Amino acid sequence: MxxxxxxxxxxxxxxxxxxxxxxxxxxxxxxxxSWVMSHxxxxxxxxxxxxxxxxxxxxxxxxxxxxxxxxDIQMDQDALIKAEEEGIPILSTSMNAYDIAVELNKLxxxx
Amino acid sequence: xxxxxYNFNVEKxxxxxxxxxxxxxxxxxxxxxxDAAIIRRIAIATYEAEINIVIHSLGGEIDLEVDPSSIKIIxxxxxxxxxxxxxxxxxxxxxxxxxxxxxxxxxxxxxxNMKKCSDKFExxxxxxxxxxxxxxxxx
Numbered sequence: 107m108x109x110x111x112x113x114x115x116x117x118x119x120x121x122x123x124x125x126x127x128x129x130x131x132x133x134x135x136x137x138x139x140s141w142v143m144s145h146x147x148x149x150x151x152x153x154x155x156x157x158x159x160x161x162x163x164x165x166x167x168x169x170x171x172x173x174x175x176x177x178d179i180q181m182d183q184d185a186l187i188k189a190e191e192e193g194i195p196i197l198s199t200s201m202n203a204y205d206i207a208v209e210l211n212k213l214x215x216x217x
Numbered sequence: 218x219x220x221x222x223y224n225f226n227v228e229k230x231x232x233x234x235x236x237x238x239x240x241x242x243x244x245x246x247x248x249x250x251x252d253a254a255i256i257r258r259i260a261i262a263t264y265e266a267e268i269n270i271v272i273h274s275l276g277g278e279i280d281l282e283v284d285p286s287s288i289k290i291i292x293x294x295x296x297x298x299x300x301x302x303x304x305x306x307x308x309x310x311x312x313x314x315x316x317x318x319x320x321x322x323x324x325x326x327x328x329x330n331m332k333k334c335s336d337k338f339e340x341x342x343x344x345x346x347x348x349x350x351x352x353x354x355x356x
Contacts, residue, residue: 139268140326143261144333156321160268163236167243167260184233192240 108195114209115199121186122195130171132216135203139164153203159185166192176203223281227270235271238279239263258334265327266292272317292350299342
């Protein structure tokens with residue numbers, strides 16, 4: 107599933123490449139970590155512009171499916187290391203959050 | 218099952234390790250075979266408590282206590298304490314710095330999220346001394 111997403115949004119895998127067959131279900135877009143904490147669901151794709159390691163902690167605690175960083179935002183190195191450790195895929199694309207969501211919708215996510 | 222107790226240290230301003238205590242607590246509960254929906258609530262509540270200690274306090278610790286009927290989380294810090302607990306409990310109210318907000322923290326959702334995830338929730342705070350948050354989730 108992560109494979110299909112990468113193809114659809116022309117994304118690079120920055121971390122968690124060994125999780126490429128992981129199934130994801132919904133999509134959640136937000137940058138306020140507490141808000142994500144209380145609203146994102148297990149197996150969601152999470153789109154966020156936040157680039158520090160705590161993003162990975164949130165994704166891991168909630169069992170999110172993957173993190174997508176839009177608009178070619180650079181992730182902090184320690185975030186990528188942590189994502190490898192926790193097995194959380196991080197994808198990067200030049201598309202913005204809205205365009206990513208449109209493409210994920212076409213893949214049937216969140217339906 | 219006997220009562221099991223664990224303790225985790227949380228440093229102030231240590232954003233690199235913030236979330237580790239919560240992550241360890243989640244792993245322990247998973248190993249104990251606790252229901253996934255309860256683990257999720259505890260993960261959210263402990264993460265919020267841990268982040269609060271990192272952001273607002275002078276350092277603290279989180280205790281986890283598991284007995285056959287409930288899970289108890291106690292987050293204790295060394296100050297500065299909460300001036301107005303009623304205000305702090307309001308969703309959206311935060312005293313976090315701009316720097317912390319830029320990282321996506323400080324939404325003013327921490328205490329309300331903790332309360333929402335707990336079956337019993339209590340905040341005690343004394344200015345200059347510290348804050349203790351007690352949360353119980355029934356299994």
